Amino acid sequence: MHMPEPRRAGRRRRSAKVDGDARHLILDAAEELFAAQGFDATPTAAIATAAGVPKGLVFYYFPTKDSILSALMDERVPAHPIDDISAVVAPGDPATSLVNLDTALNLRAHHSSVLRVIMWREADTHPDVRRRLRRLRDQLLDVTARVLQASAPAPVRPGTVRACAAAWVSAMFAIASTDRLHALDGVPLPSADEVVNVAQVVAAGMTQLG
The missing domain is CATH 1.10.357 (Tetracycline Repressor; domain 2)
Incomplete structure (x- = not known):
């Protein structure tokens, strides 16, 4: 089932660029907080605050906190350390x-x-x-x-x-x-x-x- 794009009341629908930026901001914030204080000690609300986005938007992109960690592993660990x-x-x-x-x-x-x-x-x-x-x-x-x-x-x-x-x-x-x-x-x-x-x-x- 397709979920409607989250938005604040009274604001226009977010553009694709803003959405992409928000996802990136969430991952940046999670990376900084996980590194500083650990995964277990970092609440999702703190990630949202550090990213400057609503908490609901975090869950829109990442249904669980574990999925944020998995995304960091997928996207920020080189798939191939060196090719040549x-x-x-x-x-x-x-x-x-x-x-x-x-x-x-x-x-x-x-x-x-x-x-x-x-x-x-x-x-x-x-x-x-x-x-x-x-x-x-x-x-x-x-x-x-x-x-x-x-x-x-x-x-x-x-x-x-x-x-x-x-x-x-x-x-x-x-x-x-x-x-x-x-x-x-x-x-x-x-x-x-x-x-x-x-x-x-x-x-x-x-x-x-x-």
Whole structure:
């Protein structure tokens, strides 16, 4: 059943542009509030207030608060972290290639707090978020393995490549999630030097294990 478009009494029917803007404002407000205080601690009314829209309009676009979180996962987590690895591969130099990959992915300083904070905070209690996080991890394992294989100075066994890719992704996830710990407890944010050091360790391990 098609629901009539919500509107305030005495106001003209909203244009498609205004509707689209309202939906975007709702998601922006939800992202900011979920990152700052968590999903469970954020009432829908607070999202409406922060977005500057009537509460009924929030429910028009998102029947439940969970559907807002799902929309953030769908629309603000990259479907494909990186399409072309050739731009990050430094032939014969896995460490530099990994640093280039980190820069291209930008998990640590991503513009969206969905990636920097919300995914890590809500994965424990929301199965949909947990699925998205696992999918992102699988995608990063695949792309990291391809980058390592393409940049290796000599042939490397597939098992070694996979193990090194897993070590790198685990380290990057740990570093990326530090943003949440920084907000909660003031844990220092990782520096670019730390990423370089991890890349060098992974590259050295791949070379030694062959």
